[in-house]
Amino acid sequence: MTLPIETPAVLVDLDIARRNVLAFQAYADRHGIRVRPHIKTHKLPQMAELQLDAGAIGITCQKVTEAEAMVDGGARIKDVLITYNLLGEQKLARLARLNERVTVSVVADNATVVDGLAAFFADAGKPLTVLVECNTGADRCGVGIPSEAARLARRIAEAPGLRFGGLMTYPPADGAARVQAFMSDAKRLIEAEGLEVPCITSGGTPGMMQAAEAPIASEHRPGTYIYNDRSLVARGVASWEDCALTVLATVVSVPSENRAIIDAGSKVLTSDLLGLTGYGHVLGRDDIRIDQLSEEHGRLVSDGQIGLQVGELVRIVPNHACVVTNMVDAVHVIEGGAPKGTWPVVARGRVL
């Protein structure tokens, strides 16, 4: 491919992205699962609207500033779940403003966060919906046992400015059984106290095609599925043809027979390994390993002749698509095999 763009560049194939979105939506529809995609993968209002058009009921963001960027950029984005413990005056003020504009829900896994939200929203005109985050094996955030979820649910329900919105988890890829067990227990305990559990939301792309094995969950939040990446190909849940995001790079040096240097380093591909060896897959060249990145150089090595020329273009599927979109101000969108335009990644770098 010879596109009239400077390298390194992040390319997104809209046809592949659309196909990926529709494939999971069809699975979810068949199983009565609502889809709430995580926008961290693309960070683009246009892609969120594509997901809504396909049938998603809203979006997921990780940070308040991400949600702000998405709502600012997408007129049809009206329902946002922020799957994060939010603390501090400034973030809660942002959150309250957002809650006036669209339907917003957040999560909490501890009393300090619930009390902070309650204090802030007690006098707000519109109550805030809060779900309890549960740990189903990923050992990141989340209450550890169902009774703790029930305790926190009651605390939320009793706070004047808050509304209990249900249960949320981000399980490991093979976590469906654990989700089913934990959430069933937690739901029973909460309902026994006379509270409703309006939503049970689970997430993750690697296990999304087994989401129906945890029928207690009413909603799923896949992120990477729209683009896919080398980590998902390695897990066997996608093929190279399903990878919508690639990095276009130029060979800038071929210093030895089995080594070439490209103009994409960790400032584009990132150092994320996700358990893999090497930093990406060169399409069409299974023999090449990207064995080393510095910030602006990527090193390609082969056991045999590298067979690349200075000036030649290569396309790379990165290990992890989500982090790559965070490295660039814009992505180059392709549709029908032709350049469609450059889309600014409006939610890039929104860490607050």
Added chain:
Amino acid sequence: MTLPIETPAVLVDLDIARRNVLAFQAYADRHGIRVRPHIKTHKLPQMAELQLDAGAIGITCQKVTEAEAMVDGGARIKDVLITYNLLGEQKLARLARLNERVTVSVVADNATVVDGLAAFFADAGKPLTVLVECNTGADRCGVGIPSEAARLARRIAEAPGLRFGGLMTYPPADGAARVQAFMSDAKRLIEAEGLEVPCITSGGTPGMMQAAEAPIASEHRPGTYIYNDRSLVARGVASWEDCALTVLATVVSVPSENRAIIDAGSKVLTSDLLGLTGYGHVLGRDDIRIDQLSEEHGRLVSDGQIGLQVGELVRIVPNHACVVTNMVDAVHVIEGGAPKGTWPVVARGRVL
């Protein structure tokens, strides 16, 4: 420290940065080595001017767009070396415009790059200075043997729009002897053909205090030395007190006795390991390991009680300072222990 800023935030202590800059400048001055700092670490014109004020003779950039941002932002930045093989009409057009504004030099390690530069600059008003990049053991870019350096030097010198500027290398930390040997041979071969070698420039922070062990090099290009980081502390060339850049984060969850989650993940700290285990050092808490990052979460674990509360602030020295400044739009500068201001990282994300 309780600063009125939202977390996660990148803090830069200006006093420490200045002290680090002056320390190496003093060493270089003693040994007659010119200093040309690499701005990839800070990406800030203000810091480049601090380095120039201390005695640096110019700056180093890795990409043309970085150089553009630095020259646009720093009126006193008048001499820029871009240590990269530049290819393609668009980049060369940017380069030519920059070459009209300030003194610019670039490098090349192959004939394709030299010929591309020559074709573009043949009719330019002002010739472009080109150095030959040499591989002294880092096995990234660079010609592999001195005779090849001499061949390329002649090719540059004979090209109408180009001027041969000397030799450049980015050696391994312990590469002084190899730099001395390679560059001495290359210089002799080039001078034997009647060409002058105006500059021999080497680089890197880890080995900078041994730069004088390669007296053939007239210039050194340290980058990380201005901020330092966990990788340099691990190498024994800096202490925690020398680390000017830290990441301020908030504990958002303490889900178990020995685990806490902070609001800084790979989108701030990055996944760069640089051979280390874990993703940063929590100041004042040698017992804590940052054992896992996802994009917006960092996981802190301890063998004993983690002893952190939700809402508490922690300060982290990242593994690699340079990549962290690329993740944020602005850094919070501290001077005399007090907030001085927020500086936009103008050369962030400049990968072209």
